[in-house]
Amino acid sequence: MNYAEFKNILEIREENLYRDVYLENQDAIRIKKEATAVKNFEKIFNSVFEITYEKGFQAMTMRDLSCHTKLSLGALYGYFSGKEELLAIIHKQGNSMIRKIFGQFYDPQANPVEQLRTLIKAHMFLSESARPWFYFTFMEARNLTPTGREAVLSMEEYTENMLLEILEAGETEGIFIKRDHVMTASLIKAMQQDWYLKRWKYKKRGITVDTYTEYLIDFTISFISL
Amino acid sequence: MNYAEFKNILEIREENLYRDVYLENQDAIRIKKEATAVKNFEKIFNSVFEITYEKGFQAMTMRDLSCHTKLSLGALYGYFSGKEELLAIIHKQGNSMIRKIFGQFYDPQANPVEQLRTLIKAHMFLSESARPWFYFTFMEARNLTPTGREAVLSMEEYTENMLLEILEAGETEGIFIKRDHVMTASLIKAMQQDWYLKRWKYKKRGITVDTYTEYLIDFTISFISL
DNA sequence: GTCTATACACAGATAGAC
DNA sequence: GTCTATCTGTGTATAGAC
Structure with missing residues (x-):
């Protein structure tokens, strides 16, 4: 087995992963439409990874995340109750x-x-x-x-x-x-x-x-x- | 050579280390008495290491550092011009x-x-x-x-x-x-x-x-x- | 669902007395 | 040299319109 073969075997697709995030936190988040939530969780997670790789999670501000995801501050808080919770979810x-x-x-x-x-x-x-x-x-x-x-x-x-x-x-x-x-x-x-x-x-x-x-x-x- | 022997060979003593810190940053810091500076730099560095080990440098506040070193906020700024400089010095x-x-x-x-x-x-x-x-x-x-x-x-x-x-x-x-x-x-x-x-x-x-x-x-x- | 505007807390940094 | 008190900027989080 090499890496390319591994990726083929891997049945878990990115999308399913974010669907899980949505499903498991359904009560805590305000967003009700699954498609929207999945799409935006993906954006949010990837942005966190990117920003955090540069400066660390503590140094990442909600405004950084807002710019990067192109979601407003208010919108972000529809997906998690606060920065700390976001960390925990990830x-x-x-x-x-x-x-x-x-x-x-x-x-x-x-x-x-x-x-x-x-x-x-x-x-x-x-x-x-x-x-x-x-x-x-x-x-x-x-x-x-x-x-x-x-x-x-x-x-x-x-x-x-x-x-x-x-x-x-x-x-x-x-x-x-x-x-x-x-x-x-x-x-x-x-x-x-x-x-x-x-x-x-x-x-x-x-x-x-x-x-x-x-x-x-x-x-x-x-x-x-x- | 084992670790105990290594420590004996090691001629650099902690104290000399903090003296270096003092000497190399002499123009940037307000404190003039060497003994005081050396003693407090040691306290400051060790406190930073301890606090940072728990929560990271970004999350460490100047107030944390103040409590831990038992130096007031004002006093701390006599030893470095700001948090960022402190990081750089270390x-x-x-x-x-x-x-x-x-x-x-x-x-x-x-x-x-x-x-x-x-x-x-x-x-x-x-x-x-x-x-x-x-x-x-x-x-x-x-x-x-x-x-x-x-x-x-x-x-x-x-x-x-x-x-x-x-x-x-x-x-x-x-x-x-x-x-x-x-x-x-x-x-x-x-x-x-x-x-x-x-x-x-x-x-x-x-x-x-x-x-x-x-x-x-x-x-x-x-x-x-x- | 998403936006803008804003409240509120807290962190970094300084002033000035001792 | 060190302290207390305080200024100022910035970050998290919310309110309420669209």
């Missing part, structure tokens, strides 16, 4: 999307090496196709309420644990060297995250997500293989 | 400190394996002893002026290039496998950064900087060694 939606898609790529039948490859790829390709979301989650987690913050940390542990289980299974089956798998899993995650945190660097160098992913997998496998 | 000082100390640990005589070990350790231990600074630089780079931002990126490239040169030398000498050294260097950096970005995680697990560093070195060496 995070929540991102979280649930990521969990949903990860599930699709877990195959307990495959051998550990294949499982590891698939999991690393799934994470890399997902973070590529929803990069603004991943970047945002990482950088803006601090601004969340304690509950929201915990959700982010628990996501980190959740994905790391999937790696950990595979590594342990591999050792048990005698395929992988005995190592400190907790450390290995942490380091893999660190390298995965670098891809979306340093977008500018890899873009400048013309490194694609496919190249990066293969290299990361080689790096890892060479360390744990007998 | 970044600038961090940058120059890091470059200065890195220089100390570069030994072109040693063989590539030793050079690599030393360089990775120097970076890890430095980032540990000045962790707030590293974390701050990473997370708040976005808020800098374009010039300041470039300084951060150039630091990233500077340290990465040192790794790169060692890897290439090692290949030339026939000690390391032929690989995409640019990619390897990037991944090493990614793993180094994870240490100070995810402090909470490693602390919770009781992983020390020495353990982490040794593991990272093993990981790397096993990939590039013949």
Whole structure:
């Protein structure tokens, strides 16, 4: 599987994603027509990602967002009750999307090496196709309420644990060297995250997500293989 | 060399650091007595790091800083002309400190394996002893002026290039496998950064900087060694 | 649903007494 | 050098017309 194939498999379309946002917050928002809401949520989210990438969420003013979305200040408040809620909605939606898609790529039948490859790829390709979301989650987690913050940390542990289980299974089956798998899993995650945190660097160098992913997998496998 | 030994070698004392801040900004600040300035700069910097770790620099108000340092608003403005300048001073000082100390640990005589070990350790231990600074630089780079931002990126490239040169030398000498050294260097950096970005995680697990560093070195060496 | 105009709070920054 | 009191700008959020 490469990135292009991944995107084909991915059945979740952007549009459905914003429909979810609308449906899950239906009581909190004033807008009643689904089509309008979906269209504008997409605009709003993308604008937030773009502005926030430049200066961070706190520094983004509602007026910035208004200019960027070409919706007036008053109109914006039809879609969420305040800036803080907007942040929460974005995070929540991102979280649930990521969990949903990860599930699709877990195959307990495959051998550990294949499982590891698939999991690393799934994470890399997902973070590529929803990069603004991943970047945002990482950088803006601090601004969340304690509950929201915990959700982010628990996501980190959740994905790391999937790696950990595979590594342990591999050792048990005698395929992988005995190592400190907790450390290995942490380091893999660190390298995965670098891809979306340093977008500018890899873009400048013309490194694609496919190249990066293969290299990361080689790096890892060479360390744990007998 | 382990972390304890590193700290002994490190000749730069905290106090000297804040003296530098005072001396380099002497014309811009109202305070004339060195002792007072040094003492309060230390308080101010540490407060900024602490508050910012929780909510980010933008979200930190001057009143927050005033409470935390136990200096009044008016007094604070004796030490810097405004919030933006404060940010710039912190970044600038961090940058120059890091470059200065890195220089100390570069030994072109040693063989590539030793050079690599030393360089990775120097970076890890430095980032540990000045962790707030590293974390701050990473997370708040976005808020800098374009010039300041470039300084951060150039630091990233500077340290990465040192790794790169060692890897290439090692290949030339026939000690390391032929690989995409640019990619390897990037991944090493990614793993180094994870240490100070995810402090909470490693602390919770009781992983020390020495353990982490040794593991990272093993990981790397096993990939590039013949 | 979207707009403009505006209320209100709060942040950054300064003045001037001590 | 440090304080308190205060000015001024700007940001979030709402009211009410269209």
